Amino acid sequence: MSHDHHHIDDHHTGRIRFAFWLNTLFVGIEVIGGFMTNSVAILSDAAHDLGDSISLGIAWYLQHLSMKSENDAYTFGYRRFSVLGALFNSLVLFAGSVWIISTSIPRLFETTDVNSTGMLGLAIAGIVINAIGFYILTGGKSINERVVSLHLLEDVLGWIAILIGAVVILLWDFNIIDPILSIAIALFILFNVYRNSRSIIVILLQRAPKNVSREEVENLIRDTDGVEDIHELRMWTLDNNSHVLNVVIVISPEWTADQIDHLTDELKHRMKKLKINHATFEITIFK
Numbered sequence: 001m002s003h004d005h006h007h008i009d010d011h012h013t014g015r016i017r018f019a020f021w022l023n024t025l026f027v028g029i030e031v032i033g034g035f036m037t038n039s040v041a042i043l044s045d046a047a048h049d050l051g052d053s054i055s056l057g058i059a060w061y062l063q064h065l066s067m068k069s070e071n072d073a074y075t076f077g078y079r080r081f082s083v084l085g086a087l088f089n090s091l092v093l094f095a096g097s098v099w100i101i102s103t104s105i106p107r108l109f110e111t112t113d114v115n116s117t118g119m120l121g122l123a124i125a126g127i128v129i130n131a132i133g134f135y136i137l138t139g140g141k142s143i144n145e146r147v148v149s150l151h152l153l154e155d156v157l158g159w160i161a162i163l164i165g166a167v168v169i170l171l172w173d174f175n176i177i178d179p180i181l182s183i184a185i186a187l188f189i190l191f192n193v194y195r196n197s198r199s200i201i202v203i204l205l206q207r208a209p210k211n212v213s214r215e216e217v218e219n220l221i222r223d224t225d226g227v228e229d230i231h232e233l234r235m236w237t238l239d240n241n242s243h244v245l246n247v248v249i250v251i252s253p254e255w256t257a258d259q260i261d262h263l264t265d266e267l268k269h270r271m272k273k274l275k276i277n278h279a280t281f282e283i284t285i286f287k
Contacts, residue, residue, distance in 0.1 A: 013064045015137050020056040022133045037118035052151045055092040059085040079238040085144040093193045097186040104179035119166035126159030143240045157185045206236035209243045220270050226263050244278040253285045
């Protein structure tokens, strides 16, 4: 494996690796802080974050795997493994949000004495740590990184809720604010999971990439010297960043083999500008 490939691999997996270690470290802090403050909300968040750490570890592994080159088994390479990681994380986020809602609803009718001052300190730490992770992950371009960033966003919002709840409890002893905010945040995350899940399903169903215009592709090919016509143009995406194109190109019967090679090289160069990294041109003679 080349040095360049290692560099690309580190660039794409580094954000998720950072999120994994950050989240895992904070789980330990949450467990200790939850027992010290007697806060069910914090202990519940610790359990939720433990699940996040497991899913982030799997996402890290799959993102790393997605950078492998093609072989006899995976002739397009492993890019779809990144999509698999995004799908797994979406399912974890969905399950986690449903769990938060199911545990928060009964707490609407209960009152629990907590150490609101301790909650306040932990909430500030939680917001800062998870906000750093979220900021780093927002620079990612893969759908896996975007879904993973939702984990950190969920945690940021969760700690904001705990912060607000701690302040309200500290000032007015209004304990019900914590489950109300928890439910609202879980619903927000569910909405974002739905949006990302749609993108994942579209990729798996091999829909044409949204960020590539079919008309633009056709015009680029037709405007290339030597192309008489095109047929059966098909496009799909591997992971929302690397796209595939198959197309039949009609050329003049006078063209030589060298001219055809030059034509396909020129077309592949043009397609790469549109992130079409796997372009196959079937050449047929104009009659």
